[in-house]
Amino acid sequence: MLRFAFRNLFHKKAYFLASVGGMALALMLILSLDAIVNGIQAKITTYIDHSGADIFVSQPGVRNMHMASSTLPLTVLDQVRGVVGVESVTPIRYLGNIIAAGDDRYPAYVIGLPKDAQAGGPWQITQGVAIPKDGEIIIDRGIADAIGIGLGDSVRILSKEFRIAGLSEGTDTFINSVVFISFDDFAQLRGNTEAISFVLVKVKAGESPTAVADLIRTNVGDVNVQLRAEFATQERRVVGDMSTDIVTIMNLIGFLIGLAVMALTIYIATFARRREYGLLKALGVRSSFLYRVVLTQTLISVVIGLVLALLFTLLMSAIVSLLDVKLTLQVSPASLLKVSTVSLLIAGLAAVLPVKQIAQLEPAAVFRGA
Amino acid sequence: MTNFALQVNGITKRYGSGTTEVAAISDISLTVAQGEIVLIMGPSGSGKTTLLLMVGALLKPTEGSIWLDGLDLTSLNERALPDIRLRQLGFIFQDFKLLSALTVLDNVAIVAELAGMTTKAARRKAADLLTELGLGERLTFLPEKLSGGEKQRVAVARALINEPRIILADEPTANLDSKIGLQIMRLLRHIAKEQGRSLIIVSHDQRIKDIADRVLWLEDGRFKDMVTMVTDPVCGMALERDKATSAVWDGQAFYFCSEGCRHEFLDNPARFQTHQDVISSPSAIHQEHSLD
Numbered sequence: 001m002l003r004f005a006f007r008n009l010f011h012k013k014a015y016f017l018a019s020v021g022g023m024a025l026a027l028m029l030i031l032s033l034d035a036i037v038n039g040i041q042a043k044i045t046t047y048i049d050h051s052g053a054d055i056f057v058s059q060p061g062v063r064n065m066h067m068a069s070s071t072l073p074l075t076v077l078d079q080v081r082g083v084v085g086v087e088s089v090t091p092i093r094y095l096g097n098i099i100a101a102g103d104d105r106y107p108a109y110v111i112g113l114p115k116d117a118q119a120g121g122p123w124q125i126t127q128g129v130a131i132p133k134d135g136e137i138i139i140d141r142g143i144a145d146a147i148g149i150g151l152g153d154s155v156r157i158l159s160k161e162f163r164i165a166g167l168s169e170g171t172d173t174f175i176n177s178v179v180f181i182s183f184d185d186f187a188q189l190r191g192n193t194e195a196i197s198f199v200l201v202k203v204k205a206g207e208s209p210t211a212v213a214d215l216i217r218t219n220v221g222d223v224n225v226q227l228r229a230e231f232a233t234q235e236r237r238v239v240g241d242m243s244t245d246i247v248t249i250m251n252l253i254g255f256l257i258g259l260a261v262m263a264l265t266i267y268i269a270t271f272a273r274r275r276e277y278g279l280l281k282a283l284g285v286r287s288s289f290l291y292r293v294v295l296t297q298t299l300i301s302v303v304i305g306l307v308l309a310l311l312f313t314l315l316m317s318a319i320v321s322l323l324d325v326k327l328t329l330q331v332s333p334a335s336l337l338k339v340s341t342v343s344l345l346i347a348g349l350a351a352v353l354p355v356k357q358i359a360q361l362e363p364a365a366v367f368r369g370a
Numbered sequence: 371m372t373n374f375a376l377q378v379n380g381i382t383k384r385y386g387s388g389t390t391e392v393a394a395i396s397d398i399s400l401t402v403a404q405g406e407i408v409l410i411m412g413p414s415g416s417g418k419t420t421l422l423l424m425v426g427a428l429l430k431p432t433e434g435s436i437w438l439d440g441l442d443l444t445s446l447n448e449r450a451l452p453d454i455r456l457r458q459l460g461f462i463f464q465d466f467k468l469l470s471a472l473t474v475l476d477n478v479a480i481v482a483e484l485a486g487m488t489t490k491a492a493r494r495k496a497a498d499l500l501t502e503l504g505l506g507e508r509l510t511f512l513p514e515k516l517s518g519g520e521k522q523r524v525a526v527a528r529a530l531i532n533e534p535r536i537i538l539a540d541e542p543t544a545n546l547d548s549k550i551g552l553q554i555m556r557l558l559r560h561i562a563k564e565q566g567r568s569l570i571i572v573s574h575d576q577r578i579k580d581i582a583d584r585v586l587w588l589e590d591g592r593f594k595d596m597v598t599m600v601t602d603p604v605c606g607m608a609l610e611r612d613k614a615t616s617a618v619w620d621g622q623a624f625y626f627c628s629e630g631c632r633h634e635f636l637d638n639p640a641r642f643q644t645h646q647d648v649i650s651s652p653s654a655i656h657q658e659h660s661l662d
């Protein structure tokens with residue numbers, strides 16, 4: 001059966017190439033878009049991922065950073081510090097805003113960082129200092145390069161000037177960058193507020209972050225407590241929600257193109273062989289055998305198409321990573337699973353019409369007309 | 371001869387219904403002995419293909435029964451028919467009908483495999499059979515690379531591989547030039563006689579008459595007078611087969627004008643080992659008949 005399916009498939013090379021090629025392109029559309037979204041989502045949470053905090057404490061109802069503002073009274077800090085299992089607490093002040101240099105304007109997460117921060121600061125410094133003093137700012141190296149400024153130059157936030165004291169790496173989240181100013185400068189920007197935005201908690205070695213988070217929840221009232229991974233998931237979800245519709249539509253288009261290409265080529269291939277299938281029926285071959293042949297052919301084409309699509313997408317992400325662009329492509333197992341499922345669905349659906357066609361073949365027709 | 375491979379009892383096939391009803395076959399009976407070669411001839415539209423389809427378990431007669439190896443095809447469930455076709459019947463077509471994507475070997479082996487043989491055994495058997503038929507050098511060829519005669523020999527191998535009791539051939543020589551066509555028919559005759567397989571051929575080809583044991587003339591869905599003329603191998607007299615006494619020797623039936631000739635033949639058959647020709651063509655019979 002396999003031999004017959006393979007031979008049928010490879011006998012007409014043009015059909016085979018058309019179906020596999022079309023399939024590969026359609027699946028690549030889905031895979032690469034997923035990879036782009038994954039790449040973006042991985043970058044979105046770069047600050048949270050690298051913050052060094054195990055637990056994020058925020059104002060009740062605030063679950064992420066993007067487009068959110070959290071306000072906590074300073075008193076929360078000591079309450080959290082007192083919880084068993086807490087190694088250190090770092091308050092940060094946070095605001096989503098714009099950094100400006102001349103006419104250049106870049107959206108940024110502005111972080112107000114205490115002098116003795118145990119978490120939440122820049123994690124890779126290429127030049128200058130890691131903790132900003134008053135009047136100083138640490139900005140992303142890539143952004144600085146793009147604007148054409150460096151250490152000692154100044155940028156504005158809310159029309160206040162800051163002098164660049166450090167350049168950080170990996171702080172570009174694709175939709176914005178992360179900049180760091182001093183704790184007190186931040187308070188001034190916001191009208192001398194005493195309030196803080198988040199408390200970044202590190203737990204003691206050997207302690208379970210989940211257990212400590214539970215303790216904070218029970219001991220400190222009126223706060224939202226999340227593990228780092230939960231906080232990151234919420235952050236991704238915000239961006240995910242924004243791109244979900246586009247991704248869904250593009251996935252659907254990819255699916256439909258794949259289905260159309262596959263269904264058409266398999267239908268044509270079966271149609272071209274209908275006399276041979278009719279002959280086999282006349283010779284006493286059961287239709288179920290022929291269904292299996294057609295289904296095997298579709299499966300083989302689809303699997304080869306899938307492998308090609310994956311190879312192309314991986315190749316593309318490798319090429320993109322070599323180029324100096326912000327974009328990164330990440331093929332996730334979940335996306336691969338989705339595309340594989342889509343492929344199987346396509347194979348099954350594409351075989352429906354040919355199977356019907358075979359079912360209707362009249363074996364007696366072999367003796368009627370050549 | 372008592373060992374019937376096929377027995378057709380009063381079958382009728384009507385197509386359509388009501389005013390558009392046509393009887394393609396009307397009340398036909400026929401018995402075919404094991405190893406017998408029957409040629410069915412007749413004008414276009416006379417019902418030859420319809421008859422072949424019914425005998426081939428591809429079409430149910432409206433009335434009557436068809437017995438194949440002790441089984442009544444007409445009483446069998448539709449779902450049982452493919453297996454009968456696969457194992458008990460061999461088919462040979464005018465246009466060969468080989469599978470274009472498969473090699474010569476696979477074209478033959480696939481049918482054996484589908485009948486339950488392992489791939490390995492099926493391929494070995496197919497290779498042996500094809501080699502016997504002179505295609506040993508062509509096993510890996512695709513059908514498109516073969517001549518017409520070679521293709522038909524592959525088709526013959528395919529029809530034989532499951533060792534069917536009956537082989538049905540529809541115009542097997544129509545797409546071959548006359549020399550090759552005759553070779554194929556001699557091959558089929560040889561196989562039928564050697565292996566005791568019955569052969570039913572539908573053809574317009576007059577030359578095939580030479581290799582047939584019996585020629586039937588179908589017209590308007592009925593067999594016309596089947597006066598088959600044979601020659602007594604002893605005295606050379608032409609006689610009506612059905613009225614003659616007969617003897618079977620070496621798998622072949624011989625007919626005699628009298629008991630005397632029959633005894634003389636049986637004393638030393640080798641002396642008369644000539645092919646017993648059917649001398650009267652059915653068309654000639656038909657003409658004689660219509661002059662009546």
Ligand SMILES: Nc1ncnc2c1ncn2[C@@H]1O[C@H](COP(=O)(O)OP(=O)(O)OP(=O)(O)O)[C@@H](O)[C@H]1O
Nearest residue numbers: 385386392393394413414415416417418419420421
């Ligand atoms: N499926 C069908 N429906 C209706 N009528 C049919 C059908 N098949 C055959 N017939 C009719 O039955 C009659 C016998 O047809 P059949 O094909 O058996 O003849 P044939 O002897 O094989 O002819 P030919 O030598 O041209 O192949 C014809 O009149 C034909 O028109």
Ligand SMILES: [Mg+2]
Nearest residue numbers: 367418419420
């Ligand atoms: Mg016909």
